[in-house]
Amino acid sequence: MFINNKNYRTVWMQDNYVYLINQQLLPHKFEIYQSKNHIDTANAIKTMIVRGAPAIGAAGAFGIAQAALKFNGDNIENFKNHVEKAANILKSTRPTANDLFYAIDFVKNKIMNNLNFEDAKKDSVKYANEYADWNAELCRKIGEHGNKLIKNNQNILTHCNAGALACVDFGTALSPIRIAHYNKKNIFVYVDETRPRNQGASLTAWELAQERISHAIIADNAAGFFMKKKEVDMIIVGADRIAMNGDVANKIGTYEKAVLAKENNIPFYVAAPLSTFDINSKTGEDIPIEERSEDELLYIHGIDENKIIRKIRIAPEESHAKNPAFDVTSARYITGIINLISFINTNIF
C-alpha cells in the first residue's frame, strides 16, 4: 500500500528486526514500530500494534525467524527446543486467531527438518517471507478478480477495515477498490465508520486517504439513506468466517447493511480467501458470536486540539452496554463471494 507516496507492507523483516505499522496510533500518527526480538514481536501482537488475522499471522512467522536467528547454542536439539518455546510464546498472544497458529507452524515445520541450525536459521527467514509474500499475492488476486465487478464512475460502500492494514498488503474488501483505482477507474467509496471500534473511520478512511481514493466517512446509520437514494452501486465487505452454506460472519452491522442492500437491489459482495471457509460450520448458526467488553462502546479514542491521544467516556456513568462484535449474514442476502481463484455465486448454496 502507498503511504506518503512510498510503498509499504503492514509487517516486514529486515536484518534481525521486524517492522510493523503501529496501528495503535492510526489514524492520528504514522509510526513504524521496530521489534528487536520475538518477545517484542509477541508483545506487539498482544497489544494490537498489529491486528487483522493475516497480518498477525505474518508477524508470528517473522517472530519465529527472529527467534531462530538469535539462537547461539551449539546443537540442533537445543535449537529445536528454543524455537518450540518461541512458538508457544508467540501463539499465546491472541488465542483465537487461526492464521497465527497456521503461520507459526508453517515456518516451524519447514525449518525443523534441517540437520544443522545454520541452514535452519536461513530457512526461517526464507519461509517467513514466503508466508508474507503468499498472503500479499493472495490479496492482490482477490483485487484483480473483484476489480472486474467494478465499473467506471461507481460508488462503493464498505464496512469495517478489510484493508491492507489487516493483511500483509492490498487487503480483502479494499483490494478490488485499490486495483480499480490503480486501473484509473473513477470510483467513490462510502466508508461506514463502523461503531463501536471505528475501524472504518480510523483505518479504512486512512488507507484510502493515503492512496488518494475519493471517499467520505458516513455514520453507520446513514448507509441505508445513501442506498435508498441510489447513490451506492455496490457493497464489498470482508469476512471473519464463512459457513459451508455461504452464511457469512463479519463485523457487527454487516447483516444490517446486507438486508438494506437486498431491499434496495444493490449487489452485496464478500471478499475473502478460501481459507475463511470453515468446514466445521454447516450454517451461520454454528458460528459462535463473541460478546466483547462494553467499554468499547462506552469509551472512545481520538486526539484533542493539541494532538494528544485521549480516551473519553461518552455515556452516562450508570448505563451499561451490550456489545456483540460480529453478526451472521445469511447467504440469501449476499450476491457473491470474491476469492483468489474464482467468483462464487451464492445461488449455488
Next chain:
Amino acid sequence: MFINNKNYRTVWMQDNYVYLINQQLLPHKFEIYQSKNHIDTANAIKTMIVRGAPAIGAAGAFGIAQAALKFNGDNIENFKNHVEKAANILKSTRPTANDLFYAIDFVKNKIMNNLNFEDAKKDSVKYANEYADWNAELCRKIGEHGNKLIKNNQNILTHCNAGALACVDFGTALSPIRIAHYNKKNIFVYVDETRPRNQGASLTAWELAQERISHAIIADNAAGFFMKKKEVDMIIVGADRIAMNGDVANKIGTYEKAVLAKENNIPFYVAAPLSTFDINSKTGEDIPIEERSEDELLYIHGIDENKIIRKIRIAPEESHAKNPAFDVTSARYITGIINLISFINTNIF
C-alpha cells in the same frame, strides 16, 4: 421526569426566571441553567442548552413572559412594541423549529388583546404556563395510549432521544415506555447510541437510568443483530415530520431500523402528536433532508478520567464526511403511529 428521585420538567418559570436542564452538559453533569431575562433565554435556545422542538417552544413562550414582566414603560403601545421586539429576538434563534414560532405567537396573540399592560403581564405568565402544561399533557396521553401496546416482559428498542428532555415532560417515544414502567410492567430497553450526535447514548440512556428503567446502550450496527435474535419485541421512535401518506422523517438511521424490523416481523411504531403531520408534504419525497456539518461525525464529546469534558477528533485529518441528519421511512415499514387522540394504523394510507 424523575431525576435524582425528584420530579422535573425540561423547562419551567418561577418569579422572573426561566429554568432549563442544561443539555449541553448531559449525561456528564446535571445542572439547572437559570436565565434572568429573554435575551438570556434566547441564547440558551441558540446554544442548545435546550433542544427538541416542543422544549424549545416552551422556552420561547417563557421568554415572551420574561420580556413582558420586564416592561417598565407607561403605555400599552410601547408594551406591544417591546414584546414584538422580544418575539423577534426569540424567533431568530433556531430559524427552522416550527414549535418555537407557534409557541411564541400563541402567548403573544393572547396578551396583545389586553387594554392595559399590567393585565398583559399577568396573562403572559399564565399562557406560557398553559403552553407548557398542554405540551406535557399531550405527551402523557401519548404515553397512556402507547402503554396499551406494551406487554409485560417485553424488550423495546428505541432510536435517538424522543424523551422528556426533548419535550416539556414525558417525551413522545419514551412516554409509553415511562408509563409502562410506572404501571410496574417489567420492560427492557435497547438504546441505539444514535450516531453521529449520540442522543441515544447520552440523553435517552441518562433519562432511563434516572428512572431506573432497565436498559443497555447498543451500537446502531447491533440493532439488526438483536432483532434477528428475536430479542426485540417492538420498536418505538419519535418523528420530526410526517407526510400525509404516512411517510415519516426522523433521525438518520430510523429507515435502517424500520427495514430490519419489517424483515424480522417486529412491530415498528412512531409516537408523535398530530402537529407533527405536515399538510404541505404529500409524501416523504416532499420533506427536505438537512445535511449537517461533517464535524458532527469527525469529532466527539465526552469526559476524560478527570471528569473534564473534552472534544476529540476520531478520523484522519485528510478525510471528510457526509452527514445527512434525517431520513424518510416509507409508511409501509411502519406498523402504526401513536398520538394523543388515536392510534393510526398505517394501512389506511
